[in-house]
Amino acid sequence: MTGPRRQARALPDSEEPEVAGPTGSNPAQKRKGRALDTFTAAGAAQLGGPEWLQQRRARAFADFEVLPLPSEKEELWRYTPIDELELGGYRPAAGPAGDPIAELMADAFLNDLSEELGERSALVVVRNGAPVSFVRTGLPEPVSLGGLAIASGETILGSVVGDGDSLVRLNDAFVPDAVVVDVPPGVLVEEPIVIVHWCDGEVAGAEGAPASFPRTVVRVGRDAQASVVEVVAGAPGSVRALVLPVTELIVEDAGVLSYVSLQVLGTGAWHLARLSGQAGRDARLRVFTVGLGGAYDRSRTDCVLLGQGGSSELRSAYLGTRDQIHDIRTLQDHAAPQTTSSLLCKGAVAGTSRSVYSGLIRVRNGAVRTEAMQTNHNLVLDERAHADSVPNLEIEENDVRCSHASTVGPVDEDQLYYLESRGVPPERAEELIVLGFFDDIIDRSPIGSVAGRLRREVRIRLAEALGIGADANG
Amino acid sequence: MNEPESRRHLLKVTGLRAAAGGKEIIHGVDFEVHGGEVHVVMGPNGSGKSTLAHALMGRPGTTVTAGSVTLDGVELLELASWQRARAGLFLALQQPIEVPGVGLEAVMAEALDRPGDDRARGDDLGDRLRAEAAAIGFDERFLHRALNVDLSGGERKRNEMVQLGVLRPPFCVLDEIDSGLDVDALGAVARRLEQATRQWGLGVLAVTHFHRLLVELRADVVHVLVAGHIVATGGPELAEELEHTGYGAYAAS
Ligand SMILES: Nc1ncnc2c1ncn2[C@@H]1O[C@H](COP(=O)(O)OP(=O)(O)OP(=O)(O)O)[C@@H](O)[C@H]1O
Ligand SMILES: [Mg+2]
Numbered sequence: 001m002t003g004p005r006r007q008a009r010a011l012p013d014s015e016e017p018e019v020a021g022p023t024g025s026n027p028a029q030k031r032k033g034r035a036l037d038t039f040t041a042a043g044a045a046q047l048g049g050p051e052w053l054q055q056r057r058a059r060a061f062a063d064f065e066v067l068p069l070p071s072e073k074e075e076l077w078r079y080t081p082i083d084e085l086e087l088g089g090y091r092p093a094a095g096p097a098g099d100p101i102a103e104l105m106a107d108a109f110l111n112d113l114s115e116e117l118g119e120r121s122a123l124v125v126v127r128n129g130a131p132v133s134f135v136r137t138g139l140p141e142p143v144s145l146g147g148l149a150i151a152s153g154e155t156i157l158g159s160v161v162g163d164g165d166s167l168v169r170l171n172d173a174f175v176p177d178a179v180v181v182d183v184p185p186g187v188l189v190e191e192p193i194v195i196v197h198w199c200d201g202e203v204a205g206a207e208g209a210p211a212s213f214p215r216t217v218v219r220v221g222r223d224a225q226a227s228v229v230e231v232v233a234g235a236p237g238s239v240r241a242l243v244l245p246v247t248e249l250i251v252e253d254a255g256v257l258s259y260v261s262l263q264v265l266g267t268g269a270w271h272l273a274r275l276s277g278q279a280g281r282d283a284r285l286r287v288f289t290v291g292l293g294g295a296y297d298r299s300r301t302d303c304v305l306l307g308q309g310g311s312s313e314l315r316s317a318y319l320g321t322r323d324q325i326h327d328i329r330t331l332q333d334h335a336a337p338q339t340t341s342s343l344l345c346k347g348a349v350a351g352t353s354r355s356v357y358s359g360l361i362r363v364r365n366g367a368v369r370t371e372a373m374q375t376n377h378n379l380v381l382d383e384r385a386h387a388d389s390v391p392n393l394e395i396e397e398n399d400v401r402c403s404h405a406s407t408v409g410p411v412d413e414d415q416l417y418y419l420e421s422r423g424v425p426p427e428r429a430e431e432l433i434v435l436g437f438f439d440d441i442i443d444r445s446p447i448g449s450v451a452g453r454l455r456r457e458v459r460i461r462l463a464e465a466l467g468i469g470a471d472a473n474g
Numbered sequence: 475m476n477e478p479e480s481r482r483h484l485l486k487v488t489g490l491r492a493a494a495g496g497k498e499i500i501h502g503v504d505f506e507v508h509g510g511e512v513h514v515v516m517g518p519n520g521s522g523k524s525t526l527a528h529a530l531m532g533r534p535g536t537t538v539t540a541g542s543v544t545l546d547g548v549e550l551l552e553l554a555s556w557q558r559a560r561a562g563l564f565l566a567l568q569q570p571i572e573v574p575g576v577g578l579e580a581v582m583a584e585a586l587d588r589p590g591d592d593r594a595r596g597d598d599l600g601d602r603l604r605a606e607a608a609a610i611g612f613d614e615r616f617l618h619r620a621l622n623v624d625l626s627g628g629e630r631k632r633n634e635m636v637q638l639g640v641l642r643p644p645f646c647v648l649d650e651i652d653s654g655l656d657v658d659a660l661g662a663v664a665r666r667l668e669q670a671t672r673q674w675g676l677g678v679l680a681v682t683h684f685h686r687l688l689v690e691l692r693a694d695v696v697h698v699l700v701a702g703h704i705v706a707t708g709g710p711e712l713a714e715e716l717e718h719t720g721y722g723a724y725a726a727s
Contacts, residue, residue, distance in 0.1 A: 413534055418571040418621075421531050422637060423559035423585040432584065436575030436620065443575070 032069055034088025038208055039064070043092050044173045052154050060172030067166035079356040079388050080327050081296055085270065090242045092174045093128035093200055093210035102234070106198035109233055113196060116456070117229065118449045121191040127198050129212045130176035140189060143226075144182040152182045156217050160248040161276040168274055171213045171246045178215035181228060185221035185252070192227040192258075192447050199243045201235030201266060209240035216247045220255040222280075227258035227447045233293075238268040243294075249277035251285045253307060258286045258446035264457055265293035267322060272298040281307030281336075286446035288315040291326050292457055302331040305339035305367075316345040317441050319458060320353025320385065321465040330359035332374065334367040334400075342373040346441045348434060349378070349385035350465035358390040361404065365396045374404040379411060379437055381465065431466055435459065483509030483546055483562070483644040485677055490541035492522075492529035498539065499525045501702040509644055509675040512667070512691050514682060516713060517699035518721045523681045524568050526699065527647045531555055531565040545645065560588065564641055566634035568649040568681075573621040578633065579603060581621060582640050599640070606639035607632075610662045627654030635663055639670070645677040652687040664690030688713045700724045 044057045069085065070077045110125065121139040125132050131147050144150045148157060157178060161168055179195050195216060202209035212234075220226050235241035243265060251257045257277075265271055271294040279285040291297040303312040318326040326349075332341040347355050361372040378387035391404040411433050419429035438458045445451050485507045492500040499522045507513050517523055528536040530543055532555040543550045550558045573581075583599060592598070603617050612632040622630050631654050638646055648667075652660055668691060670676040680687060688696065688710055696713045698706040698721070705724045706712060 412571075414571050415573045417533050417555060418567065418573065419576075419581055419584075420554070420556040421533075421559055421565050421567075422581055422641065423556055423588075424581060425556050425584075426554070428584050428587075429556070432576050432580060433573060436573055436577075438575065440575030440620065 028069060028071060031086060031088070034086065035069070036065065037088055038091040039087065039170065039174065047174070047176055049177060050149060050154075053148055056157075057173050057175075060169045063163065064166055064169040064173055067169060069166055076329065078358070080298065081325060087211075087242075089208055089240070090211040091208040093212045095176060096127040096130045096132045099200065099203055102198070102200045105236055106234070109198065110196055113231060113453070114194075116453045117192075117194055119191045120194045120229075121189055122193045124179050124193070124195040125198070126179060126195060126214060128176070128200055128210065129174075129197070129214045131179050138191060139193065140187050142184045142187050143189060144180065145193065146180055147177040148180060150180050150182065152219065153178070153180050153217075156180070156182070156219050156248070156250065157215075158248070160250060160278050161246055161274060164246075164274065167244055167272060168246055171215060171244050171274075174211070175213045175215045175246075178217055181216075181218040181226070183218075183220045183224045183226045183255075185224055187221070187224045189224075189226040192229045192449060195228065195230045197230065197232045197234070197245070199232065199234035199241055199265065199269070201237070201239030201241040201268065203239075209242065211242035211244065214243065214245040216245070217250075218248070218257065218259070219250040220252065220257040222252045223254045224252075225256040228260075229447060229450055230259075230261040232261065232263045232271065232273075233265060235266040235269040237266050239266060241265065241269040243269060243271045243273075245271075245273045247273070247275045249275070249285060249287070251277070251279040251283040253280040254282045255280070256284045256286075260288045260290070260445060260447045260450050262290045262450070262454060262457065263293055263297060263299075267293065267295055267324065269294045270296045272296075273300065275299070275301045277301070277303040277312065279303070279305050279307065279310040279312055282309040283307060284311050284313075286313040288317075288445050288447075290316070290454055290457075291318040291328070292461055294324065296325045296327070298327040298329070300329040302333060303341065304331075304333040304335055305341065306335050308336045309338050310336060311340040312342075313446065314341070314343040315441060315444060315446070316347075317438060317454075317458075318345075318347035318355055319438070319461055319465070320347070320349040320351070320355050321461055322351045322353060324353040326353070326355040328355070328357045328359075330374075332359070332361045332372050334361075334363045334370045334372060337367055338369045339367060340371045343375065344441060344444070345376045346437060347378050347387065348381055348437065349387050350381040352382070352384045354386040354388075356388045356390070357406070358388075358392070360392045360394060361402050363395045363397050363400050363402065368397055368399045370397065370400040370402070372400070372402045376406040377437070378406075378408040379434060380409060381411070381434065427466075431462070434462060434466070438462075483675060483677060484544075485563070485645045485679070486542075486544045487530070488542045490526070490529060490543060491539045492525055493537045493539055494525055494528075494535060499702050500529060502541065503699070503702075503704045505697060505704065505707070507645065507677045507679055509677045510671045511695065512671060512678040512680065512693045513695045513697060514680050514688050514691070514693045514713065515697045515699055516682060516716060521699050522702040523699055524649055527565055527649045527681060530558075530563065530647055532558055559585070559643070562644040564638055564643040564646040566631070566638060566646065566648045566651050568653070570622045570630040570634055572623050574623055576621050578617055578619075578621055578636070582637065585641060602640050603636060606636040609639065609666050610635050611659060612636055628656060628659055631655055632659060632663070635666060639666065642670075642674050642676075644675065645679070648678065648680040650681055650683065652682050652684055660686065661690060667691060685713050685717050698724060
């Protein structure tokens with residue numbers, strides 16, 4: 001069920017060996033100390049905004065100062081390179097007006113993207129975590145869309161994710177503003193709301209690489225329906241960047257929310273995303289996260305079902321090329337009776353990349369007649385690549401149906417033979433099978449209009465990974 | 475259509491021995507199929523029929539230890555599976571494999587993507603797929619599903635037939651194409667095959683357990699495979715005999 005476990009990694013070369021002595025000689029504490037040189041209370045205070053937000057940032061920063069940074073010793077961070085995170089090498093990204101070259105690249109990306117995503121009800125552009133424009137194109141009047149200044153901002157911000165760990169606190173302390181979507185009860189939003197984040201990467205000569213703190217909060221009221229697409233892009237090429245997004249999704253009774261995120265940062269970026277969702281009675285939450293870019297790409301998705309009959313559908317796709325690391329953590333949390341969750345995560349690793357999938361189904365006391373399903377498939381496309389799959393169950397009730405399945409391995413020999421027996425050459429057969437592996441999950445995207453773009457992004461990277469130049473859009 | 479010409483195709487199997495899972499299963503078989511002919515292979519479960527089919531196609535894990543398989547003089551055993559297919563051999567599997575996310579049309583386009591072959595081009599392929607599906611009463615909407623995913627046993631067999639019709643190879647090996655088919659589908663498949671023998675001189679080697687397929691196909695030759703040996707070869711009357719006697723009579727050989 002799980003691949004061979006890795007040995008605990010040695011400390012990075014730059015670290016001095018741990019010696020007994022006064023506080024501060026511990027590597028983790030040293031790293032923390034350096035982080036506090038670039039992430040400061042004054043920096044957080046400078047961000048402005050409503051009084052409550054400023055106070056909230058100050059509290060968050062105070063927490064961040066004392067909380068430990070995550071460590072590979074914790075189960076939640078096992079198999080990750082988190083001990084290598086040198087926060088001191090980053091600084092909060094400049095606001096919306098970053099450097100002009102990045103501006104041009106962001107515009108080009110946006111043009112290209114907006115043609116392909118088709119119909120939408122609104123487009124929000126966010127630069128380094130700060131929303132720069134909200135354009136409504138048919139979004140029903142009663143829907144609120146804006147920054148934290150809109151009425152419900154203060155009450156819903158943080159209401160799902162809670163205080164979180166030191167990285168969530170860091171987002172809380174340095175978030176310039178959030179994108180808030182509030183769909184009142186009974187309102188149906190037909191076309192998706194598209195949010196595009198562009199995050200700057202390191203510029204030669206500048207001190208430290210930029211760190212961005214995107215924040216999105218979506219609330220879908222009782223009997224309402226909406227769909228939201230988030231694209232996280234930027235730091236093109238292999239420049240360094242740190243992107244720490246926090247997304248909160250709230251679906252009230254009998255509401256339906258479909259959410260897709262696509263991460264296509266450059267290969268030097270660290271992207272550590274935290275998504276927390278909750279669904280009420282008979283509510284339905286559908287989430288699909290796609291992680292393609294980044295040097296280290298982490299996606300933690302927790303969905304809690306709070307009301308009877310609520311359901312969640314979690315999907316995730318990841319593709320590792322070069323020496324990327326993809327790290328997917330999921331929690332299907334059942335806190336009410338007759339709730340249903342289904343999870344499908346599919347990923348492939350090529351080159352010397354690796355991936356970790358670790359997911360937990362938790363059925364709390366009282367969540368009787370729960371149904372939970374968890375499936376993770378991994379394709380290992382190179383002998384030097386590696387995938388770990390760690391499904392877990394934590395069940396406090398008897399009357400439940402839970403299942404999990406996971407596979408890790410190369411392209412299926414029988415499938416290859418089958419295609420070859422039709423006259424398809426082996427390289428083309430492998431390519432078809434791997435593309436099909438992804439198409440299979442993309443076809444089930446909760447928002448159909450993004451499927452074309454998702455497919456194209458996967459194809460471009462696969463073409464590179466499998467060493468095939470032409471025919472990337474075939 | 476131009477049958478005399480196609481009759482020149484020849485699939486020739488000589489002294490073929492094949493092993494799987496470390497033991498020899500096919501102990502030296504010989505036969506010849508000419509273009510336009512229908513040969514049937516019958517034999518008890520586990521006698522090696524599928525192993526023979528895979529040995530011809532070159533499935534990984536099925537090792538040929540001796541013998542020769544030529545198609546119009548070309549030694550297939552020296553070729554990779556995909557090259558054998560391109561040389562003119564088609565295998566319809568006893569259990570067609572599911573390939574999630576991979577469409578039939580994409581696979582056929584790749585299979586036909588050869589220099590000098592324009593059958594893969596544009597609308598042509600779509601038309602051909604639809605025509606082949608119609609010929610055997612295969613619902614068109616299945617053409618858009620991923621290969622064999624969410625298809626019933628019989629639908630998978632018909633899917634194999636659609637591919638055969640699109641690829642139009644000189645020879646096909648059909649491993650129990652009839653199992654899982656309903657009566658009407660069986661009739662339609664048999665008619666399509668029979669027509670193909672005339673249309674492009676298709677040579678057929680059909681593995682089956684049932685007399686019925688033989689009759690529908692108007693088989694020319696019947697081979698009886700028992701424990702890895704062809705123990706008898708004859709006309710359709712041989713199959714009729716087996717209906718009554720079973721394979722018991724050959725057990726000793
Ligand atoms: N990979 C393998 N490893 C071990 N034994 C194998 C393997 N493949 C086939 N065999 C054995 O070889 C024998 C022949 O199998 P084969 O599938 O060719 O039979 P068959 O004639 O097609 O049977 P059926 O009529 O049931 O389809 C069987 O005893 C089978 O168990
Ligand atoms: Mg068989």
